Amino acid sequence: MDRLRNYDISFSGLKTGKHEFSFEIDKEFFQLFDTEQEFTDPKINVHVFLNKHTTFLEFEIKVKGTVELVCDITTDNFSYPxxxxxxxxxxxxxxxxxxxxxxxTIPTNDHAFNVSQLIYEIVALSIPMKKISPNISDEDLKILEQFSPKEIEIEEEVDPRWEALKKLKDKN
Structure with a gap:
């Protein structure tokens, strides 16, 4: 947890108004968390904008960079923005x-706010469910489409007994 202190934004000595903080995160940042990532080789810039008010703090956190993903179709690695x-x-x-x-909400006597968990969540939520490389060939896409599940329209014949019951219900 000590290395996560690098992501503390100390606000107690700051004047009311706008402040900006920057971080560069890579795989070492994600190793601080006890979870497995769906990506490798992260190179991400983080900008934290703090607008300090007298009774509350307003944070805006922006992340921008790249990670390496494995394509679900070809299993090739590719860079994802x-x-x-x-x-x-x-x-x-x-x-x-x-x-x-x-x-x-943080305790009134706190003097800093740690943004590491928020940064982690923003990056994790940026990873798509389907990881498809932009380098995938048209032929691979055709094969995928050929074997993808298709919607089939099925016309079911209604059992006449149900129709009779429905008529009885409608009369009541």
Whole structure:
């Protein structure tokens, strides 16, 4: 957890107004978390914009860079661009609470806010469910389409007994 302190934004000594912080993250950043990533070789720039108000903090976090993904079709590695942003309001209260979607409450006596988890989540949410290389050939796409599931329209004949029951119901 000590290395995550590098991502603390200390706000207690800052004047009211706008402030900017920058980070460069790579695989070492993601190794700080106990989860397996769906990507390798991340090279991501992070810009954190803080608008400090007297009673709350407004954060805007933007990430931009690339990661290596494995194509679901060809299993070839390819570089995938990452670009995403999130806005978070940080207010002060009794204890830490992140149950609201865009609002985080931190204890009143805190002097810094750690953005590492938010950076991690922004990058993780930028990874597509289907990882298809931009270098995939038209022939590969045709083969994929040929073996993809198709929608089949099935006309079901309604059992006449159901129709009779439906008529009885409609009378009531």
């Amino acid at each position: 990452i670009e995403n942003e999130i806005g978070i309001l940080v207010k002060f209260g009794e204890e830490y609470d992140d149950s609201e979607e865009d609002v985080i």
